[in-house]
Structures are given as structure tokens and as C-alpha cells.
Amino acid sequence: MANPSNRTQSLLDGIPYARFLGVRVGGSKGHRELVLPFRKELIGNPVLPAIHGGVLGAFLELTAILCLLDAGVRDRIPKPINFSIDYLRIARPRDTHARAEIFKLGQRIANVHVVAWQTDPGKPVASGNGKFLW
Amino acid sequence: MPEEKARYALESLFGPGVEGMVKHTPHADYLGIRVVEIGPRYAVMTLPYREEFVGDPARGVVFGGVITTLIDHASGLAVACSLPELVAIATIDLRVDYLRAAAPRKDLFVRSECYRHTKNVAFVRASAWEEDPNDPFAFCLATFMLGANRAGSPFPTGETHRGQSL
Numbered sequence: 001m002a003n004p005s006n007r008t009q010s011l012l013d014g015i016p017y018a019r020f021l022g023v024r025v026g027g028s029k030g031h032r033e034l035v036l037p038f039r040k041e042l043i044g045n046p047v048l049p050a051i052h053g054g055v056l057g058a059f060l061e062l063t064a065i066l067c068l069l070d071a072g073v074r075d076r077i078p079k080p081i082n083f084s085i086d087y088l089r090i091a092r093p094r095d096t097h098a099r100a101e102i103f104k105l106g107q108r109i110a111n112v113h114v115v116a117w118q119t120d121p122g123k124p125v126a127s128g129n130g131k132f133l134w
Numbered sequence: 135m136p137e138e139k140a141r142y143a144l145e146s147l148f149g150p151g152v153e154g155m156v157k158h159t160p161h162a163d164y165l166g167i168r169v170v171e172i173g174p175r176y177a178v179m180t181l182p183y184r185e186e187f188v189g190d191p192a193r194g195v196v197f198g199g200v201i202t203t204l205i206d207h208a209s210g211l212a213v214a215c216s217l218p219e220l221v222a223i224a225t226i227d228l229r230v231d232y233l234r235a236a237a238p239r240k241d242l243f244v245r246s247e248c249y250r251h252t253k254n255v256a257f258v259r260a261s262a263w264e265e266d267p268n269d270p271f272a273f274c275l276a277t278f279m280l281g282a283n284r285a286g287s288p289f290p291t292g293e294t295h296r297g298q299s300l
Contacts (some may be wrong), residue, residue: 015198016185016189018186021188041161041164041215043161044162046159052203052206054199055161057199057203058197058198058202061198062197077192080228081231085225085227085228087224087227087228124290
């Protein structure tokens with residue numbers, strides 16, 4: 001039987017932008033999460049230093065999409081209607097983790113919540129909410 | 135006029151061809167973001183197409199989050215272009231509406247406008263297009279905190295930056 005993590009990783013590998021960022025599957029014990037490994041090219045503010053808010057938003061959106069693909073009901077990549085990001089803390093130069101939850105799966109629209117953190121899941125650096133046609 | 139002063143102060147730092155806003159930001163440089171135009175309260179930036187940015191290979195469309203990065207970056211610059219002096223700018227929130235899919239294999243453009251700012255908060259709207267500014271594929275509203283971390287600004291503040299290169 002295929003390992004669910006492997007399936008998620010191969011879905012990720014099918015998305016050029018996810019490969020470009022080097023996003024990989026992480027987490028354990030049924031808590032699937034994605035990891036955005038830190039590298040210096042992700043820096044947005046070199047003085048703080050901090051990861052660029054844009055790439056953090058992109059990572060949240062990617063996590064939401066993967067969560068929907070992972071649900072496995074449909075194969076095609078969901079089309080985003082909109083995506084909203086709250087920036088909560090400075091994202092420091094280290095790996096960032098994100099976990100998504102399908103808040104509501106309607107007939108046509110999926111509402112997905114995402115949260116990203118670095119060292120402590122209780123101290124999120126950003127959260128997102130996306131609506132997708134799926 | 136403070137506005138005009140701000141504009142000219144910023145042009146030497148961030149105007150087209152200067153790329154201060156890009157070269158000082160490793161991620162913007164990494165993606166290849168470039169300044170097209172700046173003026174009072176607004177900025178136009180472009181992201182040349184690369185295959186690595188694709189989010190949906192079946193449709194050949196650039197990943198939505200890449201557009202978020204371009205919008206966030208252009209919006210930060212638009213905020214800087216609305217202030218009489220440079221302060222640290224931090225994104226509070228940002229929402230992108232995807233009006234349609236971007237056309238495949240096209241350079242993307244974003245125009246951000248800081249339509250209002252108070253002492254602490256700046257309000258920005260932005261649109262993104264690939265060929266016709268009047269036919270945007272995405273629209274965005276964002277808010278920014280001003281003077282978020284004065285010690286942490288990537289840019290020099292006050293008068294001292296004028297006429298200096300970054």
C-alpha cells in the first residue's frame with residue numbers, strides 16, 4: 001500500500017513552484033504538515049532578518065492546495081478564488097511548518113484554513129484562509 | 135510639497151534601473167522582480183516568467199502565491215512612496231482575489247497604490263495583469279504597519295539617506 005506521505009510528496013513534486021521552493025512533507029502521527037526549508041534566498045528583510053512575507057503567503061496557499069489534493073476526492077489542482085493572509089510574527093531564518101484544515105467542503109467551493117509556525121505550533125508566524133473551486 | 139519630496143528622495147533609492155528595493159531583498163532578487171515605475175503613493179513592478187513559477191502544469195499557469203510575493207513587494211514600495219521618510223514597513227494582512235487565471239508563459243505586472251495612511255497603518259490596493267492593465271487577473275487589498283521595528287528597518291531612515299546609494 002502506498003505511503004500517504006509519499007503520495008503527498010509526489011503531488012508536491014508535480015508542482016514546479018513547490019520544487020523551486022524545496023517544499024517537503026513533514027509531520028508525524030497523522031498530523032501531516034509541509035515544511036519550507038530555510039535558505040538565504042527566502043529572506044525578505046536582511047536586517048531583522050526575516051523571511052519574505054510573500055513567500056510565506058505562497059507557502060500557506062500551497063499547503064491549502066495540497067490539503068485538498070490530499071483529501072483525494074478530485075485529481076485536478078483546485079483553482080483559488082481568493083486567499084487571505086494574516087502576518088502574526090516575524091518569520092525568522094529557519095524552517096517553517098504549515099498545516100491546513102478543510103473548514104468546509106461544499107459542492108463547488110472548499111474553504112481551507114492554514115497556519116504556519118517555526119519552533120512552536122502555539123506561536124504561529126502566519127495564518128491563511130483560502131476559498132477554492134475544486 | 136512633502137509628497138513630491140518623498141518621491142524624489144525615493145527615486146534615487148528605488149526608481150527604475152536602481153533596483154535598491156530588489157537588491158536589498160534576497161527573495162525578490164532570487165525571483166527576478168524588477169521595478170518598472172514609481173511615483174507618489176504607487177509602484178509598478180514586474181516578474182519575468184520562469185517555468186519554475188508554474189503552479190498547475192496542466193494549465194501552465196503561474197502559482198498564485200508567486201503573485202502574492204510580487205504584490206506584497208510592490209505594495210511595500212508603494213507605502214514607502216507615500217511616506218515623507220523611510221520607516222520599517224511590515225505587512226499586517228493581505229487578501230488576493232483571483233479574477234481569472236493568468237495567461238501562461240507571460241511576464242507579470244503589479245501596480246500597487248497606497249491610497250491612505252495614518253500614523254501607524256497604511257492601506258494599499260493592487261492589481262496584477264500580464265498584458266493589459268485594464269484587464270487584471272488579480273486584485274488585492276493589504277494593510278501595513280508603519281515603524282514596525284525601527285531598529286530593524288532594512289533602509290536608512292530620516293534625512294541621511296538622501297542622495298546616498300544603498
